[in-house]
Amino acid sequence: MNIEPEEETRRRFGNKISFMGDFKDRMIVVVLNQVQAQMAEDAGAVAVIPIDGIKQTVVAVEGVQRTTDLSTIKKIMSRVLIPVIGRVRVGHVLEAKAMEAAQVACIDESEYLNPIMSAYNHTYTPYFMFREGPDGANGFAYKMEKRTIPKYPFKIPFICGAADMSEVLQQIYEGASMIRTKCADDEETHDASKTFEIVRKIMGSLDDIINADETRMYQLAGSYNARPALLQMIKEQRRLPVPFFAAGSIYMPIDVAMLMALGCDGVIVSNRVFNILSPETRLENIMAAIKKYKEPEELAKIIERSGGYGPKPK
Secondary structure, three states: OOOOOHHHHHHHHHHHHHHHHOOOOEEEEEEOOHHHHHHHHHHOOOEEEEOOOOHHHHHHHHOOOOOOOHHHHHHHHHHOOOOEEEEEEOOOHHHHHHHHHOOOOEEEEEOOOOOOOOOOOOOOOOOHHHOOOOOOOOOOOOOOOOOOOOOOOOOOOEEEEEOOHHHHHHHHHOOOOEEEEOOOOOOOOOOHHHHHHHHHHHHHHHHHHHOOOHHHHHHHHHHHOOOHHHHHHHHHHOOOOOOEEEEOOOOOHHHHHHHHHHOOOEEEEOHHHHHOOOHHHHHHHHHHHHHOOOOHHHHHHHHHHOOOOOOOOO
């Protein structure tokens, strides 16, 4: 249960969102080792996410896809100066606590890994800026998802996946400091078209909220099972209150440019980028696409430097 003063919870959550705000207009890169992490940093990555290079072996032997070994994460942390993000299973509170103790910069609660029921009941009170009265007082029932990690007690921010606006709002309400697109498949086999589909769906819902009148706002709150106060905040800011990144088979610069044009704040680059000839150049081109996606002439140069639209990974 969250028993600390409300003011402290509010302050810490604000600091988490501010920290993740510095990730905007940058790329996060999924890496296997120190060499890849260094390559990503040199290309302009704002952070890296280490993953287990022997994932399939682990699944075959243990029957579970688990978080990356902490020794690998610490080696990468000793090599690069940019933030290192720890990836944990959905609902696995103790994995998240271990990552925090290992001093990662933030945690990705990942559906890529096998989920586990949280050992904690969500009886703590979520972020107070979204409260407007007792649950059910305005005609809506609000239920906390009990399979996710309680995020407010942690000192470091969380990145969480979402496939639609309902999940976006739930994740923010539960304490996520960044939202990324969710992948039903493994990251290495995910189809980028699914990522585009999710981005378009969420951006369309965002437009609905921004343009809604008061009556429509309450209808949307009911359909999303979300607090009207949170939707009102989004309407006033004309954007999500936390950064929104695209993830899932992202490694082509022209795709990155399109995702930025659709409204993403940045991208999480797949580890598949390191299977391409000259991944250093590809990563540099991805960063250029993020920065110059509004300039067609520059995009033409990026495509040319990539050898057309870029070869697929091996």
